[in-house]
Amino acid sequence: MHKLKIGGFKYYPPQSMLANCSVWSLKDCPKPGSDAELLRLALTIADIEYETVQQDLNTTDLIVDCIENGTIDMSILAIRITEDRFDRISYTTPINFLKFGYLIRDTEKLESDDFLLHTFRPEIYPLLLAGLLVTALAVRFLCHFDSGFFTWIWRLFILFFNQDHFFFNPKLKTMFVGGSWIIFAFLVVSYYQGKMKSFLTVPLREGVPFNSLQRVLDKIDSGEWVGIIYRDGYEPSNYCLNEQQCAQVKRLFEEKKILHVTFSEYDKLQNKKGYVSFLGVNTDLLKDDVSIYNNENKILFIQDNVLALEFLSFGINKKYRRELERINSALDMLVSNFGLIVTRYQPAFTPLRSARQPSDDSRITISMIHLTTFFILFVTLIAASVGLFFFEHVLYRLSWKDYSLLRGVLRFHRRRSTSIGVFRRPGTVVLSAQSTYRRRQFYGEYLTY
DSSP states (O other): OOOOEEEEEEETTTHHHHHHHSSOOTTTTSSSOOOHEEEEEEEEHTTTOEEEEEOOOOSHHHHHHHHHHHHEEEEEEEOHHHHHHTTSEEEEEEEEEEEEEEEEEEEOBBTTTTTTSSSSOHHHHHHHHHHHHHHHHHHHIIIIISSHHHHHHHHEEEEOOOOOGGOOOOOOHHHHHHHHHHHHHHHHHHHHHHHHHHHHHSBOOOOOOOSSHHHEEEEEHTTTTTTEEEEOOOOGGGTOOSSHHHHHHHHHTTTTSEEOOHHHHHHHHTTTTTEEEEEEEGGGGGEEEEEEEEEETTTEEEOOOSSOOOOEEEEEEEEOOOHHHHHHHHHHGGGHOOOOOOOOOOOOEEEHHHHGGGGGOOOEEEEEEEGGHHHHHHHHHHHHHHHHHHHHHHHHHHHHOOOOGGGGTTOOOOOOOOOOTTTTOOOOOOOOOOOOGGGGHHHHHHOOO
């Protein structure tokens, strides 16, 4: 039997932790790491002599190169089995599996936080605008020619917020146009109600934003997230499933939407919202699809639910066939207890669902606390309206003799030919065009056209 030279990472927890030992030696270290300890037991059972190469090989590609050229004979930790590596070195019996996934910061965001401000999707706004413009055009050209197009847009805007204050002129075309606008407003309210209910029937907390590589790439492509990769870390280009996906990954690198960063920059960015990194984790540490990777910094690990598991095995030089057979026999006896060895170095990640309080998965009913954002917006708009009212009032007091069309036609002035039959409110006192402003008729003049 040959004496094997063992080498690899000096510190890659929990697989290899020789940096914590007083002596850089696999034989003399009490807790060398989970993979290193399993290898030491296997070599002892196989009765194979070995020595530790005191050289920090800090990438798996470098480890494979050193095994191939004879710098070391065997890796101290299990590495991924890939097709190109399999042609260069031999592998032992697989001892574990690798699961690819994503690291993000947990936002701890409630689903109900901003449901009022996100009720309408972007595609709804053009529909609302189109309904307003079409109705204004119909009123302008079918009902009244005396007022301009933009004047009717403003009048319909007022009507939208004062629907219960008016009745329509009994002309058929007026009833048709006005009824169409009311139906349109009803559909908007119905959509709002349906959207609000959909928000209130989901769990309080938002789910994870993605769970597959394609969804991650799409989120990065849209600018919602930024991908970060530290030197020699896991890259999405190693896991793309087809040519189209690989081309998308390449384009994102070229557009600087996926960034290569240093390890110090990686730690800073990982603790910020909107950044996602890529990682492979041993399955012994995973109990759920979403786990807490770092509880202190609230970092989550999200498993990819599309990509398959990868085998992890010790790499060994191809010329040591006899030694490989004996090591495999020893690993067959030990691998079933490998999970116990791993727990000595690192406990399994806590599933996110068990870490959150039971109330987090409950349902909610709307209450005043959920309307805080809405009330802030409402008070702001009311304050703006009151400010505008006093501004116009002061403006009128200063220039009431020559108050012109450009400075208040919608509130104080009305043309002689304007019909008061449309949108007239019962009991409203309408001033003639020559009348001066009187405070008691202000509200009626404002709502009557």
